[in-house]
Amino acid sequence: MPLDSVYRPNYATSTQSRRCFLRSSATLGSALALGGLPILLHGATRRLGSLPADPFNLGVASGDPTPDSVVLWTRLANEVIAEVGAANDAVEVGFEISHSPSFRNILRRGAIAAVPELGHSAHADVRGLAADTEYFYRWQVGNATSPVGRTKTAPAGSSDNQKFRFAFASCQQYEHGFYTAYQHMAKEQMDLIVHLGDYIYERSWGQNLVRHHEGPEIVSLADYRNRYITYKSDRDLQAAHASAPWIVTWDDHEVDNNYASEISEDDQTPEQLMLRRAAAYQAYYEFMPIRLPVGRQGPAMPIYRRLRFGRLMEMNILDTRQYRSDQACGDGRQPRCAEHRDSNRTLLGSAQKNWLYDSLASADSAWNVLAQQIMMASLRSVDNEGNELWPMDLWDGYPFERQELLDHLQTVATPNPVVLTGDIHSNWAADLKLDFDNEASPTIGAEFVCTSITSGGDGQDMTDYGQALLNKNPHVKFYNAQRGYVACTLTPAQWRSDYKVLPRVTEADAPISIRASYITEAGRPGVQEA
Ligand code: FE
Ligand code: CA
8 A cells, every 4th residue: 555545645754854854975854844844954963972871761662654664763861962062963863773683684774863952852764664574773872872672564555464463551640650561561572552642641640659750730841851751761661662663642641631622621721721732742742753743833733643554454543632622511520511512512623533534434454443542432420319421521522523423434334443542541342332322223343442551550450430330331341440451463353352450550560461351353343252
């Protein structure tokens, strides 16, 4: 499949930006796409010599694999760059790619400029790789060499690949526990790891904190950068990044809890929140192995995108925060109010929605995934007075757009839709019903929801909250509130989700086990216990 049909056209894949990122003869260039216009930074790139400390203490990563490319990432330690007097300079960073972790044969060498405007982060969008192939990479600056990362390109778009294994995860409040789940995930040498958001948290909350953030709630670019540095310093997280390519999307805590477009959680004005968003989104790019979306401008950063893994799976990666209408009826779990009945409210925004609907209408893979943040299956509850409560931050809070999407999936007959979800700090498996108010209505897809890596602390298998929601919502088949991740094994005939959980995250190095496995079979929508 040609690249242009894998990526949206406004996503950075042009030959021009590639040439600008890669070294050409004596000139190093770097393209910053701002407002769609590439700004070229030429020349004046410093090649460093001997360094006083390890500049790669945040690890390495790769991401957004296509059949012929992958993004390699690292970020130079700012204190090391400052110590050699290069804090304001573009710094040359080299990379090498090999088929083996020993680098006996080097397939490719290149260099990019890590610029101070992007916090000396390094992104190399390496092209011309072979499809469905494992590679190893490492970075060099001065006399320092980074740890080795493993990555893997996607199968060719037309390939009849028979098996694919990936993990998905979300929600890693640093103070709530250790990233033991990532230690286990790294050992699995997955084809792919998907992160559905809440990669950082903007503030402290909860009890029994096992380690600490610095300072109060973050708002500035410097704040967000420091917060990512804290999180990225974790060795288990680094091991997971080095073990496989990642696909990432953000949820709310990468900016502000439950923000909606330009509306903050607390009392920031829209102008304040947009400035904060610009800072948060820039830091996100700096620390993630993603291509810089063309069309980024200040607080606007379109990260929704599509990636294909042969004929087996296509993944639509969504952003349900940047474009949504404000949560109705005051947010939280509420009875319906007039605002909730307003059919003009949106979750995806019109541009993303149109792009998604087109994608779902032309989908031809065995499994068609919506990788997104918030629970899509209805999760209503009843209060002590018998009032039905709707979770206003979830898809339940946007019932018209959810119905439109479910109707669309049915109308265009998207093969085997699977929704992947994070955000809620608990494991769930659910049938997606065409009409959640009618138990007899057809099931049209499956939803798998991953628990948190750490958020909420140790957790437990069952809670009163979980049991009440299972009782009230018969389309929901499974709940668990321990910490961990979901490992998925796909074949053309079956999707299997293994819910892997830890007994505790408040002590390091706990063992992991499979709490439950749910499958969905091709052509038979809905989830079943394996
Ligand atoms: Fe979270
Ligand atoms: Ca969240």
